[in-house]
Amino acid sequence: MAHEFQHKNPARLDWRSHIFIRPWHTTASKISSVDTGQAHTLDCQKEGIIFFQEETSFFFSFFKDKMPLHSSIIPDEAVFADFRKQCLSTDNWVNKYDSNGMQVWVEIPPNKGNQGSKVHNIKCKMIIKDVSAATMYDVLHDGQYRKEWDPAMLESFDIARLSANADVGYYSWLCPKPIKNRDVVSLRSWQVMDDEYIIINFSVKHPKYPPRSNLVRAVSILTGYLIKPLGPNSCSFTYLSQADPKGSLPKVVVNKASQVLAPRVMQSVHKAGQNYPEWKQKHSPDLKPWLYPEQSTLPIMDPAELSIQRADSLENVDAQNSEDSS
Incomplete structure (x- = not known):
């Protein structure tokens, strides 16, 4: 089943700042996003690393989870x-x-x-x-x-x-x-x-x-x-x-x-x-x-x-x- 995540600070979704979603890890080769009706597909170049090219509000679906959704030992x-x-x-x-x-x-x-x-x-x-x-x-x-x-x-x-x-x-x-x-x-x-x-x-x-x-x-x-x-x-x-x-x-x-x-x-x-x-x-x-x-x-x-x-x-x-x- 896909796991869904809504980024709460779309202003920071910028490829220049290399924003990463923590503590998520995924082996998915692609990540789908929807922004005001437009579909985008971004390739994952590293596990758990996502590069954004537009400062917009994205909705993500993560597939083929490799690790638990929440690892309590990692500081929040x-x-x-x-x-x-x-x-x-x-x-x-x-x-x-x-x-x-x-x-x-x-x-x-x-x-x-x-x-x-x-x-x-x-x-x-x-x-x-x-x-x-x-x-x-x-x-x-x-x-x-x-x-x-x-x-x-x-x-x-x-x-x-x-x-x-x-x-x-x-x-x-x-x-x-x-x-x-x-x-x-x-x-x-x-x-x-x-x-x-x-x-x-x-x-x-x-x-x-x-x-x-x-x-x-x-x-x-x-x-x-x-x-x-x-x-x-x-x-x-x-x-x-x-x-x-x-x-x-x-x-x-x-x-x-x-x-x-x-x-x-x-x-x-x-x-x-x-x-x-x-x-x-x-x-x-x-x-x-x-x-x-x-x-x-x-x-x-x-x-x-x-x-x-x-x-x-x-x-x-x-x-x-x-x-x-x-």
Whole structure:
């Protein structure tokens, strides 16, 4: 049976902006549309990718579904809206650092009687006066460039594409001795609007990438970026994260360390943004699959194969492996 979908924002149906319908995937070779009595047939050049050539109201029928109509693990509009709200809110947030255009905030836990046992939700914001929002967005996506500016990275790679604006990937990083190195498998999703860029990620379980015995599997509860243009070469850059490094590190140590390390990470990303345009000109300048998903060579994965990685489910995993020396 055909599945029908009415696009609610026909003004955005423009081939120049490469609009994709998320989280739908289809193996249909053609898609039929009806616009005020006129029939159109568009060839699908990629699974789940549709190119529009007219800014009109279309009505679509999808055939031969490959994947479920709704994959709940992929963030929807409500998740992005909530993340944006957290980034912009000051209610229940305490300022811990404010210097040289950078601020660090920590959220006040709702359960005040149990603050020390949980990892803080931390937020960093800086005003960037010499790099555009679009460039900073590219920096965060470009895995090849990260090897140039992230000295803590051990290994990083994308595993599979989940939709036109979501993928799953692996990242491991060095920790100062005697703390054991960490890794994470996360689902990343992104959203580009006229006045902002959002990237969010959270930890997931992948059947082919279980925790390794020589690393501690960390957990990103919710981590992401909100980038808003302020001018042609300036932007506000907000980083929000609630992540648990696991192992035997006391949560109070994790919380304090995060407040110190976060500004350093922000400064590194800013510097990476300053150097990115020159680097990108020498390294496949037109290759940006995060903007043009038809460039992606990643295999497609059914999101149903993933599940959210809960922090508490890793407690025994760490204990069974060689103990964290931290």
